[in-house]
Amino acid sequence: MAATLNIVRVSASPPAAGIRSEPTIAKLVDTSTCIGCKACEVACQEWNDLPPETTVQMGTYQTMPDMTSNVWNLIRFSEHDTDDGFHWLMRKDQCMHCAEPGCLIACPAPGAIVQYANGIVDFHQDACIGCGYCMTGCPFNVPKFAEKTRRVYKCTMCVDRVAVGLQPACVKACPTSCLQFGTKDAMLQAANRRVEQLKENGFPQAAVYDPPGVGGTSVVTVLAFGDRPELYGLPASPVVPRAVLFWKGALKGIGNLAIAGGVLAAAVHFIRYGRKQKAP
Amino acid sequence: MTPYRFSERIMHAVAAVSFVYLLLTGLAFWTPALYWIATVLGGGFLTRAVHPWVGVVLAVAVTWMFVTWSGVMRITDEDRAWRRSMGHYIRNEDDRMPAVGRFNYGQKMLFWVMAGSTLALLVSGLVLWLPHYVPRSLAPLREIAILAHALAALLTIGAFIVHVYMGVAVVPGGLKAILHGGTTTDHAGARR
Numbered sequence: 001m002a003a004t005l006n007i008v009r010v011s012a013s014p015p016a017a018g019i020r021s022e023p024t025i026a027k028l029v030d031t032s033t034c035i036g037c038k039a040c041e042v043a044c045q046e047w048n049d050l051p052p053e054t055t056v057q058m059g060t061y062q063t064m065p066d067m068t069s070n071v072w073n074l075i076r077f078s079e080h081d082t083d084d085g086f087h088w089l090m091r092k093d094q095c096m097h098c099a100e101p102g103c104l105i106a107c108p109a110p111g112a113i114v115q116y117a118n119g120i121v122d123f124h125q126d127a128c129i130g131c132g133y134c135m136t137g138c139p140f141n142v143p144k145f146a147e148k149t150r151r152v153y154k155c156t157m158c159v160d161r162v163a164v165g166l167q168p169a170c171v172k173a174c175p176t177s178c179l180q181f182g183t184k185d186a187m188l189q190a191a192n193r194r195v196e197q198l199k200e201n202g203f204p205q206a207a208v209y210d211p212p213g214v215g216g217t218s219v220v221t222v223l224a225f226g227d228r229p230e231l232y233g234l235p236a237s238p239v240v241p242r243a244v245l246f247w248k249g250a251l252k253g254i255g256n257l258a259i260a261g262g263v264l265a266a267a268v269h270f271i272r273y274g275r276k277q278k279a280p
Numbered sequence: 281m282t283p284y285r286f287s288e289r290i291m292h293a294v295a296a297v298s299f300v301y302l303l304l305t306g307l308a309f310w311t312p313a314l315y316w317i318a319t320v321l322g323g324g325f326l327t328r329a330v331h332p333w334v335g336v337v338l339a340v341a342v343t344w345m346f347v348t349w350s351g352v353m354r355i356t357d358e359d360r361a362w363r364r365s366m367g368h369y370i371r372n373e374d375d376r377m378p379a380v381g382r383f384n385y386g387q388k389m390l391f392w393v394m395a396g397s398t399l400a401l402l403v404s405g406l407v408l409w410l411p412h413y414v415p416r417s418l419a420p421l422r423e424i425a426i427l428a429h430a431l432a433a434l435l436t437i438g439a440f441i442v443h444v445y446m447g448v449a450v451v452p453g454g455l456k457a458i459l460h461g462g463t464t465t466d467h468a469g470a471r472r
Binding site for chain 1: 308309310311312315318324325327328329370371372374408411412416419422423424426427430431434437438441442445449450451452
């Protein structure tokens with residue numbers, strides 16, 4: 001299933017659509033069945049051969065405050081204590097693999113960010129120049145800059161495993177099936193089934209988080225408090241920053257025309273009026 | 281043609297060389313169609329690392345220019361009169377232009393546009409240089425910096441096109457004056 005590396009989009013390059021169509025894949029994160037065991041965090045470090053990062057005691061069950069260039073998968077923990085009861089909210093923070101990836105749109109380096117036909121958005125550090133524009137383009141604050149290599153890193157959705165028909169390492173390690181992997185359609189179906197169950201069991205506001213502002217994501221999240229994604233540290237309605245879209249769109253066109261117009265005007269002036277006769 | 285002192289010529293050369301490098305590498309990051317410039321100049325990774333430092337060099341040179349010239353660059357009533365008859369200047373009808381001091385209104389505008397833009401480029405450039413030090417809560421700052429850097433750069437490119445065209449192609453002795461000091465015709469012996 002979707003076991004190819006068929007590229008559809010490359011940063012700073014024309015569209016690269018392949019001729020094969022393949023289904024979009026997705027990872028399902030059911031926050032309501034996450035027990036916070038961190039097996040996914042460990043599996044991610046293991047499979048991707050990431051060096052250990054010192055954990056930070058935050059007074060909660062969270063490993064550290066934020067993802068780093070060596071930690072691409074972080075279970076965020078927050079306590080929710082209101083009229084509707086006391087809840088431990090755990091959410092898997094990682095790259096969302098947007099259908100409209102702000103990182104890729106912002107990237108100036110050809111080939112540094114690619115989007116595969118199966119929906120995976122991947123960074124190629126060999127082409128990365130370390131400018132950090134992807135960090136500005138991302139509405140989820142995912143890409144992390146490594147001082148040591150001066151390049152940017154994030155979750156690859158285990159593209160190397162997916163390409164050979166395996167599920168991502170975190171999904172493989174999850175003991176509660178809170179994480180599942182399959183086609184986006186299948187994952188959305190499973191997510192919606194789960195939302196129905198939650199609604200019947202005292203969570204009428206349960207919802208699937210698949211934000212349309214970024215074209216949907218290849219990480220589909222079930223939220224028991226789906227009306228308030230901020231409780232989980234998720235933006236309510238993420239979009240690619242308008243400044244980035246304007247910069248890469250209209251401003252680039254206007255700017256290029258203005259530069260060409262300036263050069264052209266100088267040439268026309270020279271042909272019409274030419275050189276001044278003597279110094280003023 | 282105004283003769284330029286040795287220190288002024290050095291100052292201008294530093295600004296010119298650093299500006300051209302920044303212009304070329306900046307264009308490489310501005311549009312993928314010109315990314316090959318970064319490849320020619322040592323690759324995207326190196327170019328990304330060097331561009332900010334050369335930006336610091338330009339900022340120093342422009343500060344030096346500001347200290348040297350800001351007094352003489354003040355816009356006066358003479359300049360306003362000059363501006364009103366600028367059409368004649370553009371049509372090379374220089375006999376119909378009012379007299380000017382050391383710099384004409386056009387040169388002064390170039391100075392102020394470059395000084396202001398360099399300040400904007402420096403401030404926004406610092407944010408773009410070290411984006412990982414800008415906390416997430418200040419993310420809009422990075423977006424503003426991206427737009428400000430591009431707009432200020434476009435402004436300097438416009439000024440640069442006019443400036444180079446005037447100095448090299450239109451004003452006799454202009455290029456020679458900024459490279460070697462003066463022209464033999466108008467200010468012979470004024471070289472210092």
